[in-house]
Amino acid sequence: MLVSQNPVFIPGPTNMPEHIRKACDMATIDHRSPIFGKILQPAREGVKKIIKSNNAEIFIFSGTGTAGWETAITNSLSAGDAVIITRNGMFSHRWIDMCQRHGIIVHVIEAIWGDPISATKIGDLLEADNDNKIKAVLATHNETATGVKSDIGAIRGAMDSAKHDALLLVDGVSSVASFDFRFDEWRVDILVAGSQKGFMMPPGLAIVGFSEKAMQANESATLPRTYFDIRDMHKSYASNMYPYTPPVGLMNGLHVACNTLLEEGLDNVFARHHRIAEGVRTAVKAWGLPICANSPDCYSNTITAIRTPEGFDSTQIINHAAQKYQVAFGIGLGDVAGKVFRIGHLGMLTDVLALSGIATAEMVMVDLGLDVTLGSGVAAAQDYYRNNSGLL
């Protein structure tokens, strides 16, 4: 066991507040007793508030984000259906792969890794789809591999302009509970989230929201599903039950996590993530290194991917930080493997914790001979935080 422990700077699982961790640690209860409903229903209600929805049906499965994807796809689509997905990083790539393995025809819009999703390109494909073959648009709100945020409202706008009735499925695993997510306003049909990122919990819950339209699509979807069949969940929820053995402690943690976020106030949570992210980006600029995200309007407030100089293997940074300083950063994935390292800055972070990550990254880069001046990023971030933090 480690006596002392540093915060992690990976983009999930994230650091956990002590009281949320404790809320997950529960004595055994009988999940068929009325106590269970008192844990399940507030957790579902909490999630609805976090995603700004009055009408979403929230389903909570044991699993991670990937299980949430499978829930979304199998409960709304049939083999042979066509969908649109933009590939702009590893997570959108994996969602494409999952659809293809389910026999779904994917119209892939290839994008530069570092660019956001183009709503215009989606609109063009929908306009051209005269015989309504396309059943859904799948979008990754925050591409965790590149630190790129896409505009879900704009994608909804493009779908409306094309007068197309495809479903809108959104991966919000690394955005929900960290930056603004508007399920109702954007008329999202299915949202996928997970417990281990913005909710500051251990991994283990796939959190999925369905619109009324998605609930209807579920009736005619023919992809096989058993464990992830929302019809069984829906039926059981109506009587405060669960179709299988639920991870009660994690659900209790989710209820407490939602309350914690709502007590801080969503606007404050979003502002905190913005401020911490800006401090990190200010530091990166002072290092003279480029950010993977190609324009400021798509900068992610939960994760920054930083490009390292040509010929340098960025994985060294992750290994060296772990070995020498016991600090975890995110590796580059897929197309940007070895080319970027990532600083996760979501969940239970403060300006002061962020500074420790920036300072560590700096020591590591200097150790490895990169042309970075010790203290340069820290000083820039200190300056930013000094001028933008605290209660006024």
Ligand SMILES: *Cc1c(COP(=O)(O)O)cnc(C)c1O
């Ligand atoms: C973390 C993450 C996932 C889910 O991955 P799991 O390991 O299955 O939880 C999915 N999408 C995005 C954008 C993510 O950041």
